[in-house]
Amino acid sequence: MKKASIKDIAKQIGVSATTVSIVLNGQGKERKISDRIIAEISKVADQLNYRPNQFAKGLRTGKTHTLGLIVDDISNFFFGHLARVVEEEANKLGYTVMFCSSENNEGKARNALGSLLEKQMDGLIIAPTSGMLPEIEKLGKEKKPLVLIDRYFPHVPGSYVTIDNFKGAYDSVAHLVKQGYRSIALVTNETSQLQLGDRLEGYTAALTKHKLSFQPRLVKQIPFGSTEQKTIKEIESFVKAHPSIDAILFTSNNIGIPGLESLRNLRKQVPADIAIVCFDDNDLFRLASPGITVVSQPIKAIGKKALDILLTQIEGKQTGPTHVVLKPNLVVRDSTPGKSWFKTFPVV
Amino acid sequence: MKKASIKDIAKQIGVSATTVSIVLNGQGKERKISDRIIAEISKVADQLNYRPNQFAKGLRTGKTHTLGLIVDDISNFFFGHLARVVEEEANKLGYTVMFCSSENNEGKARNALGSLLEKQMDGLIIAPTSGMLPEIEKLGKEKKPLVLIDRYFPHVPGSYVTIDNFKGAYDSVAHLVKQGYRSIALVTNETSQLQLGDRLEGYTAALTKHKLSFQPRLVKQIPFGSTEQKTIKEIESFVKAHPSIDAILFTSNNIGIPGLESLRNLRKQVPADIAIVCFDDNDLFRLASPGITVVSQPIKAIGKKALDILLTQIEGKQTGPTHVVLKPNLVVRDSTPGKSWFKTFPVV
DNA sequence: CTGAAAGCGCTTACAG
DNA sequence: CTGAAAGCGCTTACAG
Numbered sequence: 228m229k230k231a232s233i234k235d236i237a238k239q240i241g242v243s244a245t246t247v248s249i250v251l252n253g254q255g256k257e258r259k260i261s262d263r264i265i266a267e268i269s270k271v272a273d274q275l276n277y278r279p280n281q282f283a284k285g286l287r288t289g290k291t292h293t294l295g296l297i298v299d300d301i302s303n304f305f306f307g308h309l310a311r312v313v314e315e316e317a318n319k320l321g322y323t324v325m326f327c328s329s330e331n332n333e334g335k336a337r338n339a340l341g342s343l344l345e346k347q348m349d350g351l352i353i354a355p356t357s358g359m360l361p362e363i364e365k366l367g368k369e370k371k372p373l374v375l376i377d378r379y380f381p382h383v384p385g386s387y388v389t390i391d392n393f394k395g396a397y398d399s400v401a402h403l404v405k406q407g408y409r410s411i412a413l414v415t416n417e418t419s420q421l422q423l424g425d426r427l428e429g430y431t432a433a434l435t436k437h438k439l440s441f442q443p444r445l446v447k448q449i450p451f452g453s454t455e456q457k458t459i460k461e462i463e464s465f466v467k468a469h470p471s472i473d474a475i476l477f478t479s480n481n482i483g484i485p486g487l488e489s490l491r492n493l494r495k496q497v498p499a500d501i502a503i504v505c506f507d508d509n510d511l512f513r514l515a516s517p518g519i520t521v522v523s524q525p526i527k528a529i530g531k532k533a534l535d536i537l538l539t540q541i542e543g544k545q546t547g548p549t550h551v552v553l554k555p556n557l558v559v560r561d562s563t564p565g566k567s568w569f570k571t572f573p574v575v
Numbered sequence: 576m577k578k579a580s581i582k583d584i585a586k587q588i589g590v591s592a593t594t595v596s597i598v599l600n601g602q603g604k605e606r607k608i609s610d611r612i613i614a615e616i617s618k619v620a621d622q623l624n625y626r627p628n629q630f631a632k633g634l635r636t637g638k639t640h641t642l643g644l645i646v647d648d649i650s651n652f653f654f655g656h657l658a659r660v661v662e663e664e665a666n667k668l669g670y671t672v673m674f675c676s677s678e679n680n681e682g683k684a685r686n687a688l689g690s691l692l693e694k695q696m697d698g699l700i701i702a703p704t705s706g707m708l709p710e711i712e713k714l715g716k717e718k719k720p721l722v723l724i725d726r727y728f729p730h731v732p733g734s735y736v737t738i739d740n741f742k743g744a745y746d747s748v749a750h751l752v753k754q755g756y757r758s759i760a761l762v763t764n765e766t767s768q769l770q771l772g773d774r775l776e777g778y779t780a781a782l783t784k785h786k787l788s789f790q791p792r793l794v795k796q797i798p799f800g801s802t803e804q805k806t807i808k809e810i811e812s813f814v815k816a817h818p819s820i821d822a823i824l825f826t827s828n829n830i831g832i833p834g835l836e837s838l839r840n841l842r843k844q845v846p847a848d849i850a851i852v853c854f855d856d857n858d859l860f861r862l863a864s865p866g867i868t869v870v871s872q873p874i875k876a877i878g879k880k881a882l883d884i885l886l887t888q889i890e891g892k893q894t895g896p897t898h899v900v901l902k903p904n905l906v907v908r909d910s911t912p913g914k915s916w917f918k919t920f921p922v923v
Numbered sequence: 924c925t926g927a928a929a930g931c932g933c934t935t936a937c938a939g
Numbered sequence: 940c941t942g943a944a945a946g947c948g949c950t951t952a953c954a955g
Contacts, residue, residue: 230717232932243942248934259940276713281693282630282639283932286947291630293694301674302659307650314649314676318683323690325673326649328662335666342671345629346641365624369578487862511859514835580948591926596950607924631948634931 231275239275240267247272251279285347294324294537295343297336297353301328304480304509305526306354309376312530313352320538322349331416331451333358344371350537352376357419372540374533374549378421386540388533388551392422395522395555396429397436399476399504402520402557404437407566408474408502412445414462414486415478426478426506445469455485462489466501474502474563480509483519487511503562518560525553579623587623588615595620599627633695642672642885643691645684645701649676652828652857653874654702657724660878661700668886670697679764679799681706692719698885700724705767720888722881722897726769734888736881736899740770743870743903744777745784747824747852750868750905752785755914756822756850760793762810762834763826774826774854793817803833810837814849822850822911828857831867835859851910866908873901 233251237244247268249258255265271277285291294317298306310326317324325348327339336356343351350372355363360380366373367385379387396413403411411434418424431441447465449458462485466472477483483505490497497503497517504520505512512519536549581599585592595616597606603613619625633639642665646654658674665672673696675687684704691699698720703711708728714721715733727735744761751759759782766772779789795813797806810833814820825831831853838845845851845865852868853860860867884897 234932244933245935245942246940249941252934261940264941278689278693280634280695280932282634282695283947284934286628286630286634286932286949287934289947300659301649301662302652302655304650307655310674311648311650311676314674318686323673323675323694325671326658326662327671328659338666341626345626346671347628347630484858484862491862509859510832510857511862514832514839514859515863582948592949593926593951594924597925600950609924612925628948631931632950634933634948635950637931 230280231272231277232280233277235275236268236271236277239271240264242268251277291347291349292322293346293348294322294534295327295346295348295351295353296324297327297329297339297343297351297355299329299331299354300481301326305507305524308526309530312527313534316531316534320534329354329356331356331420337362350374350541352533352537354378355380372537374536374540376529376533381421384548386536386549388529388536388553389422390524390529390553390555392425392555393429393432395506395557396426396476396478397433398429398555398557399520399522400430400433401437402559403474403476403502403504403563404433404439405565406502406563408563409439410445410469410471411439411474411476412447412465412469412472413476413478414447414449414465414482416449416451416482418448423478430476445472449482458482458485459489459492462486463493466490466493466495472501473566474504477503477505480505480507483507484509484511487515487519498562498564502564508558512560517562517564520560520563521558523556523558525556528553578628579620579625580628581625583623584616584619584625587619588612590616599625639695639697640670641694641696642670642882643675643694643696643699643701644672645675645677645687645691645699645703647677647679647702648829649674653855653872656874657878660875661882664879664882668882677702677704679704679768685710698722698889700881700885702726703728720885722884722888724877724881729769732896734884734897736877736884736901737770738872738877738901738903740773740903741777741780743854743905744774744824744826745781746777746903746905747868747870748778748781749785750907751822751824751850751852751911752781752787753913754850754911756911757787758793758817758819759787759822759824760795760813760817760820761824761826762795762797762813762830764797764799764830766796771826778824793820797830806830806833807837807840810834811841814838814841814843820849821914822852825851825853828853828855831855832857832859835863835867846910846912850912856906860908865910865912868908868911869906871904871906873904876901 233244233247237247246260250260250265250268296310296313301307301310314324329336329339333356336359340362352374354377355375364383375387377389400411413430415423418427434441449461477486495501506522508521508523512521532551581592581595585595590612594608598608598613598616644658644661649655649658662672677684677687681704684707688710700722702725703723712731723735725737748759761778763771766775782789797809825834843849854870856869856871860869880899
């Protein structure tokens, strides 16, 4: 059984393709096609299991009703959930979305972008890698509907949705200081990526503000693309090398989750030996005991907002770039109980 | 700057669209186009930032090099990681993939399928909902390249990749019995879905085999689509209503993760009060203390195998339906220590 | 060595 | 009330 086309329907009824197209697009009444023909077309379309070819349609109309989303890793909690809300909202509006994972790898990111562009996406939501700068600039010049998420390029015009990363880190450190921790380390991926750079700045600013000196040796950077095993090992040696550390701020799940394993391998107790704060919430952090204190991002709001802005652009109502910076939320749990806690409940 | 087409390139050089098409498809040498023209076409294509319109290409050739994947929920650990390996493998082979979440909701599933079909996917990988039966049958008759994952329809011909769900449940229960548990409950979603039905059968078979009577009241079914809060509440009342329960087998993450919260709300200790086994591994189960014993699925193998089969079909080398049933892996952790454990390390 | 022409499945002025 | 014709951006026999 071959796929039915509009012509097949037309032929079978003895009517023109034009008429079929009009009826199938719901303009039958409006264009005053006779009720008999409308009914017949609908019936035959059903029988033949007709499905419009969106390619042909898109070729003709220039709209594909498909959006592209490039994230670091779709299997990651933050991006997986973000993808989910983008998909859900987009579906409600009649769009479908195509996801790609960049793995923070320039080559993959470029390929993903290229293929989404060739597939004529109506618009793009991108968590860009650093190397994407030229492509993003080019897209801006071509007026391609586009919104960046999670990070952006400060000097490139264009819309984006992020959180206040500086504040997220600042608040975390302030919280740790208040709880009595004094030797606070930062473990992060490459801080060349804007949001991680901002988190580093928030960290140092909070230290300074609280009269704790910023010590570069307490900042550990782990390159993107390191395997999980390698990350675990690196964090282990880092922690071993700095026994003074009493608290760690991890700047993302893909650092913080291996980080927990490192601590376990080292038989360091959380929070008795080391307190923990991590960016981005997930099931593990929420339900583990101890629960992990996190800087939680408003995932739903980020996804919805990004989609909103993108659709405004697609509909041509654009009025210059929109910048949205949402507030992160410090969720305090048992991994940062405060040093006084240990006096009340001494660890055996 | 408007998007450049093949004609724009042709016009600028004063050559035909045919020639440009040939060269851009790398058949320049073969078709003996002069080196000068080849060079010039490549140069201009670059300058104009030419990107072939895959729609037009697909319309003409009938191939889109795009695959569709329908899963329950892309933000779920199992399906997120599955999506990731399918994406990765597909990319290597020059395909991109379009994901949709069905939420185990018939309406959404149907919409997702419809839209993937309209978008002319070359092939489909689907974790089907029960109501999809007629559509799946129809696709089979149309010879659409298709492979089902996670579950299938026993009497519908077609390829699928699953694990041995019966064995997964059977082994879990056998393990629990060996550890000394005697009142083992099953908490699951609707068992009308094949893989869950198989898990229920494995559970009852193992009980019977070990001379423990199967007690229907110890099986709790929670409908798909229940909110997380509702699921938590339902499991709470279930556990409260059956104080004899000393172990629970959860048949999936979206039951087991809320299940952990229920137990925590009830102040039930794992494993001191209740032992736990859950289908599908994830970060939480692996890193929580106690670590949760799981039936782990070989996610990579499932994804790769499904893609393999799909591509064979797409390339027309099909030789009848292929059925792959992979072995699950029982990963024993601290949530099922065995009752003797408590004698050695009494719980305070 | 290169090009004219047809066609993939649609939509859209335009005409009657 | 309905249809013929052109065209979206490509590829592919076919011809010369």
